[in-house]
Amino acid sequence: MKVGFIGAGSIGSAMIKGLINSGMSPQDILVKGGHSNRATNLQKELGFELVSDETELKSTEIIIVAVGTPALDNVFSQLKTFVDQQVVVSVSGGSTIEFMHKYLPEKPVAFAIPNTPVSIGEGVAGISYADEFTEQQRNLTKEVFEKMGRLIEVPESQLGILGTVAGCSPAFIDVLIEALSDAGVLNGLPRELSYEVVIQMLIGSAKLAQQHNGHVAELKDQVTSPGGSTIRGVAALEEYGFRNALIKAVDKANNG
């Protein structure tokens, strides 16, 4: 299977890396870059096939559009000239199915929002498919995206908030890692060790939550003994508005 990319910026390059890290041959990835030498530099590092014109992506089964929003009209005007049987998935903000259908009427287009952990196969992407998608085309899209993590189909109206939760929260988690590590250092742990402990604790806690068959609060209940240190910490989090701070952070990111 050959995958085409238009745009190899932050998210495009993360996806290309994710595909190659999953074992896909760089020769099966064709990339059309923009005006800077970003795609050329990435090509030197990753070895995919660099093309100079969108029409050279005609041989691919799936084209992923990952350009900035201002370039969308230009890119879809090009796609209109040759896309026939191919699946087109855009991850660019503003490329609604309605927008894409203006250029590619009745074609299998999809709007997806991935996050940057796709580069290590641990991403999560929301996707909405146009009605034209056949079962086979969905399977093809899943096959490609699941090399980079999880793919979750949602109505288009939920894509934005899914993208915000999945795409902005990694930065919030980075702040959390730093703060917990600071707390470790404040109480005598060496800095590097503190980061190591916090990061592994987060991976373990996330995996436990993922495997737990029930409400996540049950896990918290299991580790809070009466009058113990953990429940005192939980009470401090409530006192300082931790839960509300996270809700407000996501809401602010999503709604401005």
Ligand SMILES: NC(=O)c1ccc[n+]([C@@H]2O[C@H](COP(=O)([O-])OP(=O)(O)OC[C@H]3O[C@@H](n4cnc5c(N)ncnc54)[C@H](OP(=O)(O)O)[C@@H]3O)[C@@H](O)[C@H]2O)c1
């Ligand atoms: N970053 C994320 O985590 C993320 C996640 C999900 C969705 N998105 C969405 O994905 C889109 C891209 O975001 P980004 O963060 O990757 O932006 P970015 O780093 O600015 O990358 C956009 C890339 O598109 C290239 N480009 C522009 N016009 C092009 C054209 N006609 N043909 C080929 N390439 C072209 C640019 O190349 P040159 O610079 O070389 O001109 C640039 O490298 C945005 O709409 C964003 O909302 C981003």
